[in-house]
Amino acid sequence: GHLDGHLMVLGKVVMAAWDLSVAVEDLGADAPPITVSVTSDLHIGGVILKLVEKSQVKRDWSDHALWWEQKQQWLLRTAWTLEKCGIQADAGLIFMPQHKPLRLGLPNGLNLRLRVCFSGPVFRTVLGICKMLNIRRPEELSLLRPVEEKKKKKDKDLSEELYDLTEVPLTSGTHYDIIMSPSTNHMSRPCLYNGMPAHFADSPKTEKVYKMLSVSQPAPPPEAIAKLYRPASVVDKAHIHSRWLDSSRSLMQQGVQENDRLWLRFKYYCFHDLEPKYDAVRLTQMYEQARWAVLLEDIDCTEEEMLLFGALQYHINKLSLSEPQTMTSSPAMDDLDSALQCLEVKLDGADSSPQDMLLIPTACEAVITVYFCLRPKRLTLKGYKQYWFKFKDASISYYKSREESLGEPIQQINLKGCEAAPDVNIVGQKFCIKLLIPAPEGMNEVYLRCENEEQYSRWMAACRLASKGKSLADSSFQSEVQSIRSFLAMQQTNPNTHNTHTDDSTSINTHSLVSPRYSKKYKAKQLTPRILEAYQNVAQLSLTDALLRFLQIWQALPDFGISFVVVRFKGSRKDEVLGIAPNRLIRIDLGVGEVVKTWRYNNMRQWNVNWDIRQVAIEFDGNVNIAFSCVTADCKIVHEFIGGYIFMSTRSREQSNTLNEELFHKLTGGHEAL
């Protein structure tokens, strides 16, 4: 200021000293504040220095800063003077660490205790958390206040197991690091040691936590799913979005206290640059968020889609339990080079002519008897006849008897393109395979009745492979047999009584794989075969591919990625719902529940917020203007959603390693940013 200058000219500091008392959090709540003598031209850094001296505590104070309780703001500019900050003797300041522990709920239900930044904008806090947890593209995630679950008191202690990561040393990425270089490689591929970031590889305890982050969690018991909160309407869903924290302000400023609970969730549903190789945690958590959205009916889907989701969960569960290493090995050899390398190894190993290599078996024979019936006109089971059956390549042949099986078959049926459905009743010991075989005249129905479970499993597996044009020699045959067996086992152990059998890796309650609606609708013996049917189309996927497939189907749902807010449009007299999607805004009539209007962002000229009357106004091409006030969420949240999605669309593959934080704040900050 000019006044200071004037005083300096006199060559003498004539400012009066006054007492400033500051509470030091580390000394405890009961400890009296420390009083230091200051002048108004003393800068914040100087105050801190005096404080530390006077406290006579020797420790690392570098993370500490001054928090101005009354004004709810941090004094982070250490070069500013007290006068410039507007601080007088009555200011109640607290000296406290900027990083504090927080209880963080992850999409997979895991609860971590983590040291996070309470002083920077939440956007940056999330960057820090994601760096710690090895989640790339942190701008897609944010923090929200959890839904208070209406639990009975006795339940309360069971659920919350907390994994403490507050002691995990971070090699870099303290608050100052990030400030100094805002565009550090948050997106770049991390260096992994032993398949995990260095700071997790430190102790067996943290290694275990990393595994829990990067491998999907086992299916929850259906009772637990039924207990969790499920939004019952669009309005319920809208309320969830009122809980997002403001990305432009710090945790302290938003009233979050040390050890409070917050959720970390994917907020913007446009997932950029997903690379399974580097995104183990990101992919897993994304899957978990999607899975819970489906299970808790946060997103609507059809019965067929639910069954497919169920089948994929079953598959992912099984793979996660059996081979947790699959994530790190590349799932598919997608280029010729690697295929060649693979062949090369084989050649080296065999050290023989290429001729040997050509002797890969293409046909394999299995001879099993089955009872066989043709039901041309929906007759009763009278038509069953016993024949001698042979399975070869993708065809079955049948003969009058075993003796005649060396000659010509009565008939040979190619199963390629057929549908093989189970018709099984374990209690009744009925193991039928219903084959629908396409033919020029239509589909032929053939029922193969097997003698027992074992025979059924093998023949069913063979039929399934054959329908895809694969022979018994295919490497997947054994795993196919195995999965059919385990599904049969599920049907045996599941009926009605929920005897809590030990959680053997293969026995999963199929009711855990669908939302409560379908749990109620179907008994296990109805549900299991249908999930098995869907399962046959995904059984051969690798873990990574199965996760990706789950996400793809989720993303293809019509309601995917829409965040709802209840709003009141200007000139309208009733509440309506605004859906905010990655590429468009949707106006939904609450009464009818139907989309009334859609506006796409790429037709948007400008949008702005009148912070005084808290109204969002948007102008689209062709002189279309809309304005609305927000009922269920603050208009800053809506503003941030729109700006956030526009920010997400500016990301490109070319600059995949830089995060333009400034632009994010410009687009989402509102008046705070100015």
Place this chain on the structure above:
Amino acid sequence: MDDIDSMFSDLLGEMDLLTQSLGYEMEPSEMSSSSQRENNFSIGFTDLNESLNELEDHDLDALMADLGSDLAETEERLNATKTGHVHTQQHKFGYCTQQQNVQAPISLSQMSSLASSSSSSSLPPEPPKLLPPGEAEAQAKTDKIKLALEKLKEAKVKKLVVKVMMSDGSSKTLMVDERQTVRDVLDNLFEKTHCDSSMDWSLCETNPELQTERAFEDHEYLVEPLSAWTRDSKNKIIFLLRPNKYLFFKDPQIFYLWKKDQKFMNEMKESHKELLLKENFDGPSLIVPDLEGLLYLREDGKKSWKRRYFLLRASGIYYVPKGKTKTSRDLACFIQFDKVNIYTTTDYKQKYKAPTDFCFILKHPQIQKESQYIRFLCCDDEHTLSLWVNSIRVAKYGATLYKNYQMAVRRVSTISSTLHLTSLPASSPSTPSTVHRANGHTPQEDLPEPHPDFIPPPPPGWGSGV
């Protein structure tokens, strides 16, 4: 030409042998045609001779030329081996056949199918340049492996001789092997016909019995759908322009923003179209247009058509059951796309008493005749039909269709820039170099089949802007 003749008679001899070895007859049961391949084996071979006789002269010439170029290719390789540069490869023709409909001379589509299996020994090629010993070894090994891979693929290749009808009523005969995609065959036809190489050119299958039509998608292996035809099939393959083929990608707004009015559609900027494609195809998941509306459904077994409200989702076609709402969980699944193809129809108003002629059906490709397993739907107008048919294609084939389109765009620009300068090398190693011999004109220079590793040098004038 003597060589070719003798080879051809060898070939016929082998066919006969094979017929004899396949002596058993299928029992005429209702499943007799469930396996097309087996069926074809059991077909008498006297038909083939007949069909060869029935072949029009220039078709026979073309077939001979195709076989000849295979022979030339073999010879080429043999010669090359002597100089130590390329590998030996001998073709021995095993045989199976698919016969044709000889009654209607223009409807011939498949005449015979050849399963050529190669048995050969290979010599490691000499390195083309002097390389440091380690590198040379590595190079030799890579070559060896490549050859081994190639042979794995080469074994038992099924070939079909296919007659393709032109829109002017003439026809072309091609040899197609099972590794050739529709895209490859189209490229082949571009060369043979000197057409304008628009990306709307399609190969289309018609089934006169069902009165249906389906354009094959570019990524399909042509031999595969043809194998589903019955022995007495009257089906045809037609080479024609279909403006609908890539309409979805040229005007995505018609489908993704189908609710908007005509004026909005027409004023759509190119950049916005591109953005739409990017949003719906370039993401991790493909987005299918959210079509919905009233369609007529032909009920199983009944002759009446019932109006129902249908919705398209990535997972299939659904309808709203009576007394239910449009919410996802209430929807009933009508059909899923894994095992069926979509076909457009002609004159169903007359054939099935449909409310309009804008019908489409969904059926397993094997089904060739009327059956309760065929699903019939009928739209109010042509525009609605186009919306559903093209959107269902996208739901079924997903990103593959978009890739087909992108490749077609590239191909069109390549072809138009290189036309008359050079013939493109065939994309698959066994694709015979084409010989154009229409109406007795002198054939073009027959280029030897390039070695699999061979990368063609850019043609003269490439990219020079001339």
